Amino acid sequence: xxxxxxxxxxxxxxxxxxxxxxxxxxxxxxxxxxxxxxxxxxxxxxxxxxxxxxxxxxxxxxxxxxxxxxxxxxxxxxxxxxxxxxxxxxxxxxxxxxxxxxxxxxxxxxxxxxxxxxxxxxxxxxxxxxxxxxxxxxxxxxxxxxxxxxxxxxxxxxxxxxxxxxxxxxxxxxxxxxxxxxxxxxxxxxxxxxxxxxxxxxxxxxxxxxxxxxxxxxxxxxxxxxxxxxxx
Ligand SMILES: *Cc1c(COP(=O)(O)O)cnc(C)c1O
Numbered sequence: 001x002x003x004x005x006x007x008x009x010x011x012x013x014x015x016x017x018x019x020x021x022x023x024x025x026x027x028x029x030x031x032x033x034x035x036x037x038x039x040x041x042x043x044x045x046x047x048x049x050x051x052x053x054x055x056x057x058x059x060x061x062x063x064x065x066x067x068x069x070x071x072x073x074x075x076x077x078x079x080x081x082x083x084x085x086x087x088x089x090x091x092x093x094x095x096x097x098x099x100x101x102x103x104x105x106x107x108x109x110x111x112x113x114x115x116x117x118x119x120x121x122x123x124x125x126x127x128x129x130x131x132x133x134x135x136x137x138x139x140x141x142x143x144x145x146x147x148x149x150x151x152x153x154x155x156x157x158x159x160x161x162x163x164x165x166x167x168x169x170x171x172x173x174x175x176x177x178x179x180x181x182x183x184x185x186x187x188x189x190x191x192x193x194x195x196x197x198x199x200x201x202x203x204x205x206x207x208x209x210x211x212x213x214x215x216x217x218x219x220x221x222x223x224x225x226x227x228x229x230x231x232x
Pocket of ligand 1: 034076077218219
């Protein structure tokens with residue numbers, strides 16, 4: 001079933017790319033495996049998936065320990081500073097940097113393990129109270145400050161669009177954040193690139209691709225609904 005879902009998602013990505021006149025290689029699919037058991041990740045791995053997204057440090061670290069080493073782990077959830085040290089040795093990309101204090105901690109832990117850790121700045125483009133991420137008016141100041149941290153590399157922006165029934169409702173938000181990333185790129189800030197735009201989830205990843213997403217984060221569409229009822 002996971003392999004069939006993946007086939008469907010892949011077809012949709014290809015379709016969205018065609019519609020937007022983009023190349024398939026411009027878009028990376030991240031399989032969001034939070035709450036899902038190891039067997040499910042293995043099934044996705046067997047079909048060729050190497051990018052996995054998780055939102056809890058402990059869960060991601062546990063999965064990293066038992067799964068093949070050629071997997072790239074993406075931290076997509078709100079990150080607490082006291083947990084950064086656990087993922088610093090192996091994380092591929094942290095999508096959810098939303099404060100200078102968090103960036104300072106990642107920089108410190110990256111240095112300890114001798115790495116430069118790639119990060120994205122999370123922007124709350126729809127200004128939803130319930131969401132993490134910074135306002136787009138704060139983004140320049142934050143990027144300027146973080147760009148001076150030697151063990152971090154800002155590679156782009158991430159956003160979590162509102163939950164909507166009709167994906168078209170999010171098109172404007174995706175368009176806005178793409179524009180923001182183009183504006184930032186034009187500033188040519190040292191140590192900052194805007195090569196990555198992480199946006200789009202199960203409900204709206206095709207629209208996100210049409211509006212310029214380079215990474216889409218798909219969970220339910222690959223692994224099925226999540227069951228939170230049996231959580232401790
Ligand atoms: C859970 C999650 C996703 C995946 O959501 P689906 O709707 O299941 O595809 C994507 N991004 C973030 C930040 C998430 O927390």
